[in-house]
Amino acid sequence: MKRALSRWDTRITPYLLIAPFFLVFGVFGLFPLLYTAWVSLHDWQLADGNQGFVGLDNYAALLSDPLFWNALFNTVSLFLISTVPQLLAALGLAALLDRGLKAKTLWRAGILLPNVVSVVAVALVFTQIFDRDFGMVNWLLDLVGIDRIDWQAGVFSSHVAVSAMVMWRWTGYNALLYLAAMQSVPREQYEAAELDGASRWRAFWSITVPSIRPTILYTVVVSTIAGLQLFVEPALFDPKGTAGVGGSDRQYQTLTMYLYEKGFRVFDAGYASAIAWMLFVVVLVFALVNFMVTRRSVRES
Amino acid sequence: MRNRTVRVAVAACAAALMGTGLAACGGGSGSGQTRITIATFADFGYEDLFAEYEKAHPGVKLENRKLEFDAHHSQLATQLAGGKGAADVVAVEEGWLPKFRGSKDKFVNLADFGAKDLSGQWLDWKWNQGVTDNGSYVLGVGTDVGSLAVCYRKDLFQQAGLPTERAEVSKLWPTWEDYARTADRFAERKPEVKFVSAAEQVFLAMLNQAGEGFFAKADDSFIADTNPKVRAAFDLSAGLAAKGRTSGVKPFSQQWTVGLKQGGFATEVCPAWALAQIAEGAGEGAKGKWDVASVPGNGGNWGGSFLMVPKQGKNIQAAAEVAKWLTAPEQQKKIFDKTGNLPSQPSVLRDATVQGKANEYFSGAPVGQIFASSAESLKPNYRGTQDSLVRPKFQEALLRVEQGKQQPPEALAQALSQSRAELK
Numbered sequence: 095m096k097r098a099l100s101r102w103d104t105r106i107t108p109y110l111l112i113a114p115f116f117l118v119f120g121v122f123g124l125f126p127l128l129y130t131a132w133v134s135l136h137d138w139q140l141a142d143g144n145q146g147f148v149g150l151d152n153y154a155a156l157l158s159d160p161l162f163w164n165a166l167f168n169t170v171s172l173f174l175i176s177t178v179p180q181l182l183a184a185l186g187l188a189a190l191l192d193r194g195l196k197a198k199t200l201w202r203a204g205i206l207l208p209n210v211v212s213v214v215a216v217a218l219v220f221t222q223i224f225d226r227d228f229g230m231v232n233w234l235l236d237l238v239g240i241d242r243i244d245w246q247a248g249v250f251s252s253h254v255a256v257s258a259m260v261m262w263r264w265t266g267y268n269a270l271l272y273l274a275a276m277q278s279v280p281r282e283q284y285e286a287a288e289l290d291g292a293s294r295w296r297a298f299w300s301i302t303v304p305s306i307r308p309t310i311l312y313t314v315v316v317s318t319i320a321g322l323q324l325f326v327e328p329a330l331f332d333p334k335g336t337a338g339v340g341g342s343d344r345q346y347q348t349l350t351m352y353l354y355e356k357g358f359r360v361f362d363a364g365y366a367s368a369i370a371w372m373l374f375v376v377v378l379v380f381a382l383v384n385f386m387v388t389r390r391s392v393r394e395s
Numbered sequence: 396m397r398n399r400t401v402r403v404a405v406a407a408c409a410a411a412l413m414g415t416g417l418a419a420c421g422g423g424s425g426s427g428q429t430r431i432t433i434a435t436f437a438d439f440g441y442e443d444l445f446a447e448y449e450k451a452h453p454g455v456k457l458e459n460r461k462l463e464f465d466a467h468h469s470q471l472a473t474q475l476a477g478g479k480g481a482a483d484v485v486a487v488e489e490g491w492l493p494k495f496r497g498s499k500d501k502f503v504n505l506a507d508f509g510a511k512d513l514s515g516q517w518l519d520w521k522w523n524q525g526v527t528d529n530g531s532y533v534l535g536v537g538t539d540v541g542s543l544a545v546c547y548r549k550d551l552f553q554q555a556g557l558p559t560e561r562a563e564v565s566k567l568w569p570t571w572e573d574y575a576r577t578a579d580r581f582a583e584r585k586p587e588v589k590f591v592s593a594a595e596q597v598f599l600a601m602l603n604q605a606g607e608g609f610f611a612k613a614d615d616s617f618i619a620d621t622n623p624k625v626r627a628a629f630d631l632s633a634g635l636a637a638k639g640r641t642s643g644v645k646p647f648s649q650q651w652t653v654g655l656k657q658g659g660f661a662t663e664v665c666p667a668w669a670l671a672q673i674a675e676g677a678g679e680g681a682k683g684k685w686d687v688a689s690v691p692g693n694g695g696n697w698g699g700s701f702l703m704v705p706k707q708g709k710n711i712q713a714a715a716e717v718a719k720w721l722t723a724p725e726q727q728k729k730i731f732d733k734t735g736n737l738p739s740q741p742s743v744l745r746d747a748t749v750q751g752k753a754n755e756y757f758s759g760a761p762v763g764q765i766f767a768s769s770a771e772s773l774k775p776n777y778r779g780t781q782d783s784l785v786r787p788k789f790q791e792a793l794l795r796v797e798q799g800k801q802q803p804p805e806a807l808a809q810a811l812s813q814s815r816a817e818l819k
Contacts, residue, residue, distance in 0.1 A: 141476035141498060218649075227642070228653050247798035333645035337465030339787075342794035343801075358473050360784075360817075 127374075134367035141361050152368035162369065164344055165352040166376070168253070172328070172348060173321035176257035181313060184265050188272035189298055202273070205266030216259055217330035224255040224331075252331070252346040259327040264320075268313050275306035311388040315381055322377045325350040349373045427454065429713050433721075434460045434482035436467040437647070438671045439538065439700075440734035444726055448717065455713060464488070464647065468783070474705075475501045481705040483714040484721075487535060488700045489524055493780040495703070496527050496534060503704040505533040508715035516724060520775045521739040525701045535701030536722040539736040541666030542766045542773060543600055543690040543697055545574075546673055549758065550684050551661045555584040561760060565689040571601060571631050574691045578640040581661055588661050592654060593646050594636035594793040596664040599786075601628035603776045604695035609786070609814070610779025617818055619785065620811050629789065629810075633803035636796040643797030652676040664690070666697040667737035667766045674756045687760040696773045699739060737766045744770050785814045 134152055137145040156162050187205060195201055208216070223230045224245040232242040245255045279302060287297045303310070328346045332338035339355060340347025347355075349369060357366030433441065445457040460482055462470060468491045474481035475498060487495055495502070505511075510533045514522050517537050525535040545568075549559040557580065558564055568574040574597075578590035591597060602608045605624035610617060619625045635641050642659060644650040654660055655677040663673060665687060673685065702718040704711055720726065727738040731749055738744055744767045752763035779785070792810035795801040801809070 140473075222649070225650060225653070227644075227650075227659065228657065244798055247800060333648040333650055334787075335463060335466050337463075337469050339791070342791045342798055359469050361472070361476060 130367045130370050133363055134365075134371055136364050138364035138367070139361055140357065140363045148364070152364050153372075155365070156368050156372060161344065161347075161352060162349075162372075165347050165349045166372075168249075168328075168340070168344075168346055169322055169324065169348045169350075169376075171249075172253050172256055172260075172324055172346070173318070175253050176260035176324075177314075177317045177321050179257075180261045180265050181268060181310075181317065183261070184268035184272055184313070185303075185310075187265065187269035188276055189302065191269065191273050192276045192302075202270065205269050207266070208262050209264065209267045211263075213263065213326050214330065216263055217327050220255065220259045220262070220327075221331050221333075224258070246331075246333075246341060247345075249345045252341060256324075256328045256331050256346055259331075260321070260324065264317070268317070271309055271313055272306060275309035276302055279305040307388070311385070314384050314388055318380050318384055319377055322373065322380060323350055324348050325354070329354075349376070428456050429454055429710050430456045430458060431484060431710060431714050431717050432458045432460055432482040433484040433486070433702075433717065434462070434467065434471065435486040436462055436464045436488075437668065438675065438734050438736075439486065440671075440730040440736060441721065443733070444721060444729065448720060455717070457717065471495075475707075479707055481707055483704065483708040483710060484718050485703050485705060486538065486700045487703050488698055489775075490698070490778055490786065491783045492524060492535065492701060493778045494783050497780055499527055499532055499534055501706055502534050503706050503708075503711050503715060505536060505704065505715055505718070506531065508712065508719070510536055510715070510719060513719065513723075516740045516742065518739055518741060518744075518771060518773075520773070521699070524775060535703040536718055537739040538700045538702060538722055539668060539698075539727070539730070540739045540770055540773065541603075541668055541696050541698035542737055542770050543603065543695045544665045544667075544765055545662055545688050545690050546665040546670070546685055546757065547662040547688055548658065548660070548681075548684055549686050551585060551588055551658065552581075555581045555661070557581060559686075561686050561688045564686070568688075568691040571597070571691045575631060575635055575640075578635060579638070582638075582640060585661070589642040589654075589659055590640040590661050591635070592642050592644055592651055592660045592663055594632040594641045594643070594797055595790045596646055597635060597641075598628050598632035598789065598793060600664045600690065600695065600697060601631065601692065603697040604690075604693045605776060606774060607777050608779075609782060610777065612777040615779050617779070617781075617785075617814065619789075619814060626807075629792075629807050630803065633793060633796045633806060636793055637803055641797055643794060647672060647676075655681070658684075664697075666699075667735055667762070668698055670735040670754060670757060670762065682756050683758050685756065686758045687754070687762065687765055689765070694769050694773055696775050699737070731767075735762055735766075737770055739770075741771055744768075781818055784817055788813045788817070 135147060135149060137148050137151075139145055191198070191201055191205070222228075224232075226232060226242065226244045226246065229245070231245070235242060243251050245251045283301050283305075284297055287301060292300070325348065328340055328348055329336050329338070329351055331346065332340055336354060337359070340351050350373065353366050353369040353373070356362045356369060435441065441459060445459065448457055449455060461467075467486075468488065471481060471485055471487070472494070475495075513536075518540065521537040521540055523530070525537055526533050547564060552559050552564065557577070558567065567577045581588075581590050602625065605622075605628070606612075607618070607622060608625060609619040609622075632641075636643070642654055644654050655673060658681070663669065665673070670687070674682075677685065702722055704714045704718055708714050722739075724738075724740050724743050727740055727743045728746060728749060730736050731738050731743070732752065735754060738749065743749055749767050750763040752761075752767075753759045754762045788810040792801075792806035795806045795809075796803055
């Protein structure tokens with residue numbers, strides 16, 4: 095009896111211990127996911143509820159909706175402009191911090207600081223900095239004799255401004271992750287490389303980067319998921335806030351902003367759910383591609 | 396039981412405070428008090444009145460929630476749809492009211508709380524904007540009306556060689572075409588200052604003088620593409636934008652405030668409620684530099700709001716009482732004195748102190764005369780039920796012209812096609 099109990103114990107306890115996570119995930123993760131899929135197959139109005147099953151009509155409408163493709167383009171463009179330089183800069187920063195600096199802790203804490211500032215505050219300040227008439231960036235451009243830029247107006251200029259906020263917030267965070275990984279690279283490898291006459295640059299690309307590839311993989315996947323769901327920064331960059339459409343011609347409306355517009359301003363919950371699922375698929379595809387590309391290169395090394 | 400709830404609440408608040416340093420732990424409803432929340436946007440001038448009401452009604456605590464104009468209304472729509480989260484009393488602007496009239500069952504019929512007996516207090520047209528079902532369903536009670544005027548910077552006018560006295564300035568622009576010509580004259584001498592903050596201000600003012608805008612009064616059909624008044628308003632305001640006479644900031648936004656502070660705009664379209672916002676935005680430094688002239692074209696009404704009571708509230712009786720009290724004549728008079736928001740009731744508009752009121756910030760402009768004496772003869776503009784959905788398309792179109800992304804005809808065509816797509 096006692097033995098049976100203890101066998102049960104060893105068998106079941108692990109499941110009991112991980113159960114809370116799966117319960118919470120089921121309620122707040124899986125259920126909304128499936129429910130959203132269900133809603134997306136209906137003509138579903140936020141105020142009046144279910145108006146009947148329409149099959150894949152919402153998806154068909156979405157695929158021929160130029161505003162959806164515009165939002166998808168903006169999302170991918172913002173993701174690329176903000177993530178690629180960000181991760182490269184983080185890598186560089188981490189390499190610098192990995193060398194013997196004075197007041198190490200100060201620098202390390204310092205680069206994380208932007209990440210703990212409220213995103214709303216960051217967005218408000220950056221919107222001021224990129225203001226056409228009284229912004230600091232244009233003031234600086236003026237000083238060096240370059241024409242002022244109406245950052246809000248253009249597609250590329252607005253993407254640069256929004257990406258600047260994202261980079262500001264996340265570069266330091268990623269740098270710290272890289273730094274942690276770099277510190278576990280055995281120092282002997284560098285010494286050996288030095289003896290072989292390798293330059294610092296060469297050592298960085300041939301020793302440091304290959305050694306921290308798992309961490310790079312992690313940051314790439316996480317940044318992809320977060321970047322494709324970008325909402326607060328571009329929404330607050332619009333002077334109309336969440337009541338706007340991402341500029342005068344939707345030049346920086348992301349997929350989540352379009353989802354918000356359809357779901358919570360036009361009240362078309364069915365259509366908004368279809369956007370949500372398309373976004374899910376896009377994120378999945380990007381994450382898988384990233385995963386495979388980065389993993390292959392990890393293996394190769 | 397009640398004590399226990401309070402204790403738990405206090406503990407929870409304390410925990411929340413330690414966690415975030417931000418939780419609002421005052422004014423709970425635990426100690427037998429009824430807490431009524433009132434959601435507004437802009438400046439309703441309610442702070443002092445809340446204290447007064449609480450003094451007269453010891454069991455009631457009033458709390459203001461304030462948001463930016465568009466965010467306030469779209470959030471309210473979401474809260475109504477979701478069935479929770481709305482304040483006990485909500486302010487709704489007349490441009491948004493038709494949209495909410497469509498979901499009238501989400502609001503208390505204030506006739507059930509004696510509002511109908513008070514109907515004689517209001518200007519007829521104001522009262523009628525707030526009711527539906529041939530007047531039997533009272534959705535909202537009126538706060539203020541907007542009327543129309545033009546505010547201008549005397550010092551900038553002087554530097555541009557234009558007259559500065561309000562009577563003479565009014566003579567500069569009997570029509571909007573004259574206003575646009577004045578903008579050209581101004582730009583010759585002071586090209587670094589924009590004549591008006593945004594083209595949409597001129598566009599909306601002209602529409603508000605039109606009687607009928609995007610939708611037909613007769614059957615609520617979409618007529619923006621055929622209504623010559625929409626066309627005229629768009630052409631004139633887009634013309635100002637294309638010439639660079641407008642700045643292109645979003646009115647009443649942070650950038651707008653910065654522009655005001657820097658003396659970046661020579662004029663601003665001024666419904667009565669805008670005076671308080673300009674004074675607040677431009678700050679003490681610009682006191683006495685602003686003045687108020689008459690609006691080009693006919694009189695018109697822009698804005699003005701209603702207080703409504705969502706059915707989802709827990710204390711609709713108390714909320715209805717608050718709404719009635721805040722819109723009563725005595726309160727409207729005090730609000731006008733404090734903020735300049737124009738009363739919507741004849742008895743107040745005819746009041747000698749209201750008529751004699753001057754606004755110190757605006758160089759002692761006789762705002763009582765300018766706004767109050769004409770308010771009774773105003774004819775309101777018809778708003779379609781989808782007005783709030785279509786209007787932004789035209790505002791975005793004007794912004795595209797201001798940003799140099801499109802020429803006026805192209806921008807208008809896009810606004811019209813987007814509107815039609817939205818209405819499908």
